[in-house]
Amino acid sequence: MKRNPLILVFVAAIVAAMLFAGIHAARKNRAGGPGPVSGELRGQVAPDFDLQSLEGKNVKLSDFRGKAVLLNFWATWCGPCKIEMPWFVELQQEYGPQGFQIVGVAMDDASNEDIAKFTKQMGVNYPILLGKEAVGQSYGGVNVLPTTFFVDRDGKLVAREFGLHSRSVFVDHIKQSLGQGQAVQAQK
Amino acid sequence: MKRIFACWLLLLCARAYTQDAPTLKATVSMAPAPVVTITQGKAAPVPLSFRVARGYHINSNKPKSEFLIPTALKIGATTDIVIGRITYPEGHDMSFAFAPDEKLNVYTGDFRVDVLVRPLLSVQSGKYMVRGNLKYQACDNAACYPPKQLPVSFQVRIAKAPRTGGKNPAQSPHAHR
Numbered sequence: 001m002k003r004n005p006l007i008l009v010f011v012a013a014i015v016a017a018m019l020f021a022g023i024h025a026a027r028k029n030r031a032g033g034p035g036p037v038s039g040e041l042r043g044q045v046a047p048d049f050d051l052q053s054l055e056g057k058n059v060k061l062s063d064f065r066g067k068a069v070l071l072n073f074w075a076t077w078c079g080p081c082k083i084e085m086p087w088f089v090e091l092q093q094e095y096g097p098q099g100f101q102i103v104g105v106a107m108d109d110a111s112n113e114d115i116a117k118f119t120k121q122m123g124v125n126y127p128i129l130l131g132k133e134a135v136g137q138s139y140g141g142v143n144v145l146p147t148t149f150f151v152d153r154d155g156k157l158v159a160r161e162f163g164l165h166s167r168s169v170f171v172d173h174i175k176q177s178l179g180q181g182q183a184v185q186a187q188k
Numbered sequence: 189m190k191r192i193f194a195c196w197l198l199l200l201c202a203r204a205y206t207q208d209a210p211t212l213k214a215t216v217s218m219a220p221a222p223v224v225t226i227t228q229g230k231a232a233p234v235p236l237s238f239r240v241a242r243g244y245h246i247n248s249n250k251p252k253s254e255f256l257i258p259t260a261l262k263i264g265a266t267t268d269i270v271i272g273r274i275t276y277p278e279g280h281d282m283s284f285a286f287a288p289d290e291k292l293n294v295y296t297g298d299f300r301v302d303v304l305v306r307p308l309l310s311v312q313s314g315k316y317m318v319r320g321n322l323k324y325q326a327c328d329n330a331a332c333y334p335p336k337q338l339p340v341s342f343q344v345r346i347a348k349a350p351r352t353g354g355k356n357p358a359q360s361p362h363a364h365r
Binding site for chain 2: 081118144
């Protein structure tokens with residue numbers, strides 16, 4: 001059977017393009033570039049959860065429906081998480097009146113007392129919930145900290161960031177989740 | 189067969205395209221440990237060599253913050269082989285892009301941990317396997333990864349202690365003359 005060489009070239013070009021895109025996307029994530037949520041997650045309703053806060057209250061994500069939410073997975077042993085926290089404190093103050101809420105989820109083995117001590121030292125002004133592996137899994141697996149999700153007022157995911165980024169990246173995503181800005185990057 | 193290969197290749201490409209959640213691969217590895225010969229009843233250090241993958245760091249055994257997770261080696265309990273002091277190297281004070289004003293005490297690249305092993309006199313001579321875990325928590329320049337346990341194992345060869353019976357000068361008949 002004779003094969004058209006043009007088809008083979010076409011197939012090879014598609015494979016090469018997909019490989020290039022895959023490698024490029026992976027490198028970008030390692031480099032910590034801005035990362036809107038993948039096509040699988042963006043626009044989907046953020047998985048609801050019911051977690052205990054440091055104060056012992058049960059808190060659901062759906063409790064914040066109507067607000068834009070920054071959902072930050074972090075841990076006391078995570079250096080980059082520590083850098084973000086003062087920014088989050090400021091951003092909560094700045095955008096809170098517009099219907100914005102930061103929620104921290106501690107993915108930590110430390111005791112509640114240690115987590116509370118840490119957040120007190122950092123001056124945290126938003127709720128801290130005690131994370132569970134299952135909640136991380138429902139968000140596609142939280143394998144790296146910090147991991148931050150941005151949820152709009154309808155409870156839909158608009159962006160996700162792995163690792164530490166500049167403050168301006170967070171501001172852009174917050175505006176986007178508040179319905180004030182354009183998507184930071186139309187990746188998909 | 190070619191079609192199956194083509195489908196597999198396309199699936200692989202598609203996976204590479206959609207897989208964007210970073211995960212931690214083998215950040216710390218252990219070099220094969222030398223088999224150290226130790227005499228019954230005597231102690232000897234066993235050097236264990238580890239390597240932190242390029243671009244990552246792990247906390248030293250004595251990190252500078254109470255909240256950081258120290259690198260620590262735990263050796264499983266053995267019956268007649270006593271595990272003594274574990275000696276860790278000093279870490280390097282380094283600052284990172286995520287905390288330029290803060291120095292962290294970390295291990296990068298190669299580092300060595302010495303484990304003091306002392307077989308009791310009752311241990312029969314021969315080779316013994318000792319097992320444990322190295323607990324570490326790795327970060328790169330922008331993110332941290334959950335604590336991990338690296339399985340550690342090494343062999344020691346136990347040699348018989350030299351015989352001393354009947355040669356004690358204090359008990360020699362000449363000593364009582």
